[in-house]
Amino acid sequence: xxxxxxxxxxxxxxxxxxxxxxxxxxxxxxAGVSFGLVPxxxxxxxxxxxxxxxxxxxxxxxxxxxxxxxxSLDALLQGAANKLALLGKPDxxxxxxxxxxxxxxxxxxxxxxxxxKCLSDALNNPRWLKKDEILHLTDFFEKTHxxxxxxxxxxxxxxxxxxxxxxxxxxxxxxxxxxxALLDLFLIRAHATKIxxxxxxxxxxVKTLRGIDGLPSGATPIFHCHGAVAPSPSGRxxxxxxxxxxxxxxxxxxxxxxxxxxxxxxxxxLFLFHAQSSRLLIVGHSLSDPNIRKWLAWSLxxxxxxxxxxxxxxxxxxxxVWVARRxxxxxxxxxQEVSLLHLGVRVCWVEDWxxxxxxxxxxxxx
Numbered sequence: 001x002x003x004x005x006x007x008x009x010x011x012x013x014x015x016x017x018x019x020x021x022x023x024x025x026x027x028x029x030x031a032g033v034s035f036g037l038v039p040x041x042x043x044x045x046x047x048x049x050x051x052x053x054x055x056x057x058x059x060x061x062x063x064x065x066x067x068x069x070x071x072s073l074d075a076l077l078q079g080a081a082n083k084l085a086l087l088g089k090p091d092x093x094x095x096x097x098x099x100x101x102x103x104x105x106x107x108x109x110x111x112x113x114x115x116x117k118c119l120s121d122a123l124n125n126p127r128w129l130k131k132d133e134i135l136h137l138t139d140f141f142e143k144t145h146x147x148x149x150x151x152x153x154x155x156x157x158x159x160x161x162x163x164x165x166x167x168x169x170x171x172x173x174x175x176x177x178x179x180x181a182l183l184d185l186f187l188i189r190a191h192a193t194k195i196x197x198x199x200x201x202x203x204x205x206v207k208t209l210r211g212i213d214g215l216p217s218g219a220t221p222i223f224h225c226h227g228a229v230a231p232s233p234s235g236r237x238x239x240x241x242x243x244x245x246x247x248x249x250x251x252x253x254x255x256x257x258x259x260x261x262x263x264x265x266x267x268x269x270l271f272l273f274h275a276q277s278s279r280l281l282i283v284g285h286s287l288s289d290p291n292i293r294k295w296l297a298w299s300l301x302x303x304x305x306x307x308x309x310x311x312x313x314x315x316x317x318x319x320x321v322w323v324a325r326r327x328x329x330x331x332x333x334x335x336q337e338v339s340l341l342h343l344g345v346r347v348c349w350v351e352d353w354x355x356x357x358x359x360x361x362x363x364x365x366x
Contacts, residue, residue: 004318025279028282029170030283032286036148053080124233124242169223173289176229180205226251227249260294275299300343
């Protein structure tokens with residue numbers, strides 16, 4: 001059978017300008033894209049464990065717990081869920097702890113700017129906000145998080161959509177709803193500037209929480225295939241209800257084991273479809289998730305069989321691209337590059353995450 005070439009590249013290399021724009025592509029995002037706005041997975045796990053067990057681990061202490069047990073974070077989250085069950089707490093309490101852990105710091109920042117209620121509503125549905133609220137909230141994100149991966153990614157996605165070079169879909173493995181909220185907020189503001197009056201544009205992106213959700217024509221779906229948690233609405237609008245899918249969260253060990261043992265989950269089906277029908281640009285993932293690695297390997301195996309049937313070439317370039325920060329050590333770089341070949345993934349190196357907007361501009365020739 002044919003083999004996959006070892007062809008990493010630099011995300012700012014002009015020779016790769018327009019590399020993604022020549023074919024259909026889908027964006028696959030992980031927790032790294034929200035870095036700086038919400039806690040890391042380890043920090044979130046620490047907060048949930050402390051709340052469930054009544055412990056007071058600080059960062060160093062919790063890091064010691066993780067290293068001494070050698071347990072994965074989903075196993076520790078499972079322990080927190082087990083503890084809540086033993087205490088007789090309803091299942092909803094675990095989701096409430098995740099919600100508080102995810103958004104408390106960001107909502108506290110927004111509160112200092114008088115925007116806490118606006119932010120909690122926007123994370124459910126940005127179109128509940130009034131004109132001045134959208135203007136103030138977008139200014140808040142530009143001022144406090146303008147250099148973040150998420151804000152830069154949102155700008156690039158909006159530009160790509162406008163240029164008709166956007167992704168077929170966004171496969172979002174994060175529980176937070178920040179990406180959709182920021183995209184819609186900035187697109188609403190840009191549309192008003194463009195036409196000279198305040199008027200909501202048609203949806204360019206739509207938050208898709210379940211397999212049964214319909215998709216507006218022309219909009220790019222943002223699939224929350226591991227579930228999503230939104231904060232409680234502010235209560236300013238009587239009919240405003242929380243818009244998330246916390247009942248489908250994949251956070252605990254039991255959740256991951258359930259996916260591993262089920263051959264027809266929504267997450268697996270949509271991931272495999274987009275991996276087969278488009279090129280994946282993977283951002284914000286460590287690529288340590290065993291389920292994602294398994295799905296990528298399945299997709300590559302199927303693609304290699306098909307390519308071998310129509311071509312006698314001995315080598316093929318990996319279809320999918322993983323954006324990662326370049327390690328300082330050459331040995332580590334080579335290990336990471338070569339260790340992804342069996343998954344059909346090549347590496348796009350960046351020096352730091354502040355370059356992500358320029359990388360998108362290069363790969364899509366924007």
